[in-house]
Amino acid sequence: MKVYINGKFYSKNNAKISVFDHGLLYGDGVFEGIRSYNRLVFKLKEHIDRLFESAHSLMIKIPLTKRQMTEAVIETLKANRLNDAYIRLVVTRGEGDLGLEPRKCLGRASVIIIADKIALYPEKLYRQGLKIITVPTIRNHPEALNPQVKSLNYLNNILAKIEANNAGYQEAIMLDSMGYIAECTGDNLFLVKNQQLYTPPQCMGTLRGITRHTVLDIARKLSILTHEHVLTRHELYIADESFLTGTAAEIVPVICVDGRRIGSGKPGKITRLLMQEFRKLTKTEGVRY
Numbered sequence: 001m002k003v004y005i006n007g008k009f010y011s012k013n014n015a016k017i018s019v020f021d022h023g024l025l026y027g028d029g030v031f032e033g034i035r036s037y038n039r040l041v042f043k044l045k046e047h048i049d050r051l052f053e054s055a056h057s058l059m060i061k062i063p064l065t066k067r068q069m070t071e072a073v074i075e076t077l078k079a080n081r082l083n084d085a086y087i088r089l090v091v092t093r094g095e096g097d098l099g100l101e102p103r104k105c106l107g108r109a110s111v112i113i114i115a116d117k118i119a120l121y122p123e124k125l126y127r128q129g130l131k132i133i134t135v136p137t138i139r140n141h142p143e144a145l146n147p148q149v150k151s152l153n154y155l156n157n158i159l160a161k162i163e164a165n166n167a168g169y170q171e172a173i174m175l176d177s178m179g180y181i182a183e184c185t186g187d188n189l190f191l192v193k194n195q196q197l198y199t200p201p202q203c204m205g206t207l208r209g210i211t212r213h214t215v216l217d218i219a220r221k222l223s224i225l226t227h228e229h230v231l232t233r234h235e236l237y238i239a240d241e242s243f244l245t246g247t248a249a250e251i252v253p254v255i256c257v258d259g260r261r262i263g264s265g266k267p268g269k270i271t272r273l274l275m276q277e278f279r280k281l282t283k284t285e286g287v288r289y
């Protein structure tokens, strides 16, 4: 494996950054998770744009242009000879001292690109569906740390995952600070009711997921009515279908929430249709390398 760090490639064992990097000391940085399918990078522009937006919000100056960052991603994929890959982009504020003071990070921001094989969920999960649970840890209030910022501080989400694991589940629903459904720990949530598609709006605790956006686009093309609407757990319990979306997981059917069966308890018809159309798109769309 070859890992890109600040313009150079290092073997996995030598891919290291300073212990004084504020990304490590304070979670002071941003990231993206991107996927490539058969040498096509899916939604690369959208991911690069979001990375720069997250960094802009945190006043981290990325030492590359968007074009250079795009080229660095492609170069990393080529260097690793991967046809299907999961790409992790990380930008930290860089090396500082032991204080919080960001102005003491005098060097430049660190840019790390890791390309690896994707660890897929087992195929069985996509056929049978996932059982999930609501957990106590909520997403941050937007005026604490805005959930649109994909920062290196994912502790709420890690705690939510731990809470789900402790209860015997793989994935957790996180609410926002108002008590509405926000999303899962690394995926957006959708429900289907009366042939129409619903997902929480992009305010409060919900990340503007790129897969979420793609699924809304696909649904509109299929003439399925879509709503970005605040959702309560009750509305999810009485839904006909539900599923999660994310770069890593793609589209995962949800068949049970907090012990309540969703619809028939099997992946729904609209969910399966969207999965099929999404897979088609990943085979044909993207930046070739």
Ligand code: PXG
Pocket: 033, 157, 183, 184, 185, 186, 187, 188, 207, 208, 209, 210, 211, 212, 245, 246, 247, 248, 249
């Ligand atoms: N919500 C959150 C909180 C996320 O971090 C998504 C939704 C889905 O967004 P995209 O743009 O990927 O459709 C994410 C995605 C993982 C993993 O292993 C996923 C994410 C971050 C870390 C790990 O699935 N981000």
